[in-house]
Amino acid sequence: MTQDETLAAALHEAAAAVPVGTAPTAAVMLRGRTIRRRRRAMRSAVVAAAVLVPVAGAAFSATFDSPSTPPAPSAPAPAPAAVRVVDPGEKVPLGRGHTMRLTAQGLYLGVPKATEQLVKAAEVPGGKISATASGDGGGTVWAGIYRGPERPAGVTLSVGGRTVGARIVTLPGSPGWVAFHAYATRAGTDGSTITVLGADGTVLATLAKPGRG
Amino acid sequence: MSNADDSNSADDEFHAFMTVRWPSLMRTAYLLTGSHHDAEDLAQNALARAYSKWDRVRHSDDMAAYVRKIMINVHADGFRRRTVREWFTSRLPETAVADRTAQVEHRGALMDALARLPLRQRSAVVLRYFEDMAPAQIAAALGTRESTVRSQIARGLAVLRDDGVLAALAGRPREPRDHPSDAVALKGMPR
Numbered sequence: 001m002t003q004d005e006t007l008a009a010a011l012h013e014a015a016a017a018v019p020v021g022t023a024p025t026a027a028v029m030l031r032g033r034t035i036r037r038r039r040r041a042m043r044s045a046v047v048a049a050a051v052l053v054p055v056a057g058a059a060f061s062a063t064f065d066s067p068s069t070p071p072a073p074s075a076p077a078p079a080p081a082a083v084r085v086v087d088p089g090e091k092v093p094l095g096r097g098h099t100m101r102l103t104a105q106g107l108y109l110g111v112p113k114a115t116e117q118l119v120k121a122a123e124v125p126g127g128k129i130s131a132t133a134s135g136d137g138g139g140t141v142w143a144g145i146y147r148g149p150e151r152p153a154g155v156t157l158s159v160g161g162r163t164v165g166a167r168i169v170t171l172p173g174s175p176g177w178v179a180f181h182a183y184a185t186r187a188g189t190d191g192s193t194i195t196v197l198g199a200d201g202t203v204l205a206t207l208a209k210p211g212r213g
Numbered sequence: 214m215s216n217a218d219d220s221n222s223a224d225d226e227f228h229a230f231m232t233v234r235w236p237s238l239m240r241t242a243y244l245l246t247g248s249h250h251d252a253e254d255l256a257q258n259a260l261a262r263a264y265s266k267w268d269r270v271r272h273s274d275d276m277a278a279y280v281r282k283i284m285i286n287v288h289a290d291g292f293r294r295r296t297v298r299e300w301f302t303s304r305l306p307e308t309a310v311a312d313r314t315a316q317v318e319h320r321g322a323l324m325d326a327l328a329r330l331p332l333r334q335r336s337a338v339v340l341r342y343f344e345d346m347a348p349a350q351i352a353a354a355l356g357t358r359e360s361t362v363r364s365q366i367a368r369g370l371a372v373l374r375d376d377g378v379l380a381a382l383a384g385r386p387r388e389p390r391d392h393p394s395d396a397v398a399l400k401g402m403p404r
Binding site: 001003004006007008010011012013014015016017018019020023024025027028029031032033034035036039 | 227228235244260261262324338339342370
């Protein structure tokens with residue numbers, strides 16, 4: 001079998017392993033009708049759009065400048081933020097429509113137009129970090145978990161030559177892990193490093209993703 | 214025929230089309246996204262867009278190809294303009310092993326390796342080797358040049374080779390990584 005045939009067979013095997021349920025035709029047709037209605041509405045509102053552009057721009061800026069993540073220009077590592085204690089299930093806004101909530105299971109990241117993503121605390125090895133990034137061309141929301149015996153004093157995110165301080169969020173008591181979140185105005189995750197710092201500045205853990213090329 | 218009859222007929226036609234094409238679109242979407250949830254969302258989104266302009270789709274020469282192209286574009290748009298989710302972990306990724314019986318591990322290694330490819334390389338590799346599309350067809354679907362597609366496929370294969378995935382799939386020991394990635398042969402690719 002040639003390399004091409006091997007790869008093709010492996011892809012078919014991987015695809016065949018995907019469970020495929022009944023085609024959700026009703027939901028898709030409903031979604032399609034909504035798209036059609038929006039398209040027609042867009043066509044009929046071409047003139048009005050010129051007036052609305054400045055308003056839309058303002059709304060975008062309000063979303064872009066996340067209240068929970070102040071912009072960090074080319075400053076070095078900022079001072080670590082205080083640890084915020086939240087109740088289980090309490091939603092924490094992260095900006096750009098993202099939210100975070102913590103339960104005993106771990107961190108649930110709410111992503112616009114998608115179901116919540118769970119970072120399971122139990123699956124993070126002791127003294128290590130697991131993180132997720134979600135964003136678009138305008139910026140990236142970062143969230144993750146550090147699990148360890150010591151409650152960290154700070155978490156920093158370095159990406160694209162900039163370092164920003166992440167907010168630390170935890171559940172009451174001593175769950176044995178903390179969550180963190182940060183916002184970077186840079187799109188993409190290549191060349192990023194997350195660092196967890198102890199009270200004396202000791203690096204407790206790092207997680208790095210090398211840049212491409 | 215009244216407008217209502219025509220509309221019902223179009224809906225019936227779409228219903229039948231989607232029922233038949235759903236498994237295939239889901240599988241392609243899975244290889245493009247690497248996640249069952251994202252695949253379902255992508256396939257549904259593409260089909261909803263197809264339904265929103267069904268009159269145009271149903272009169273095209275190849276409805277399946279038309280919808281597949283919509284899906285590829287929706288996928289590309291998703292990475293350009295919408296939400297990109299990425300997961301990192303301190304755990305080491307599972308590596309491929311040269312064990313023919315470890316099909317599940319091979320699948321995991323293949324999907325992990327695909328996840329490391331940039332979007333266009335991944336799309337090109339999936340369309341070439343899963344959908345069996347010629348580079349010219351892929352170029353038309355992706356809206357790029359055929360030479361670009363050939364380069365993307367070659368680079369994607371180089372990454373899979375460097376990761377040891379291709380060797381593992383073939384049941385051979387992992388090859389050393391001291392060869393340049395760009396020096397990949399286009400074996401078996403139609404020119």
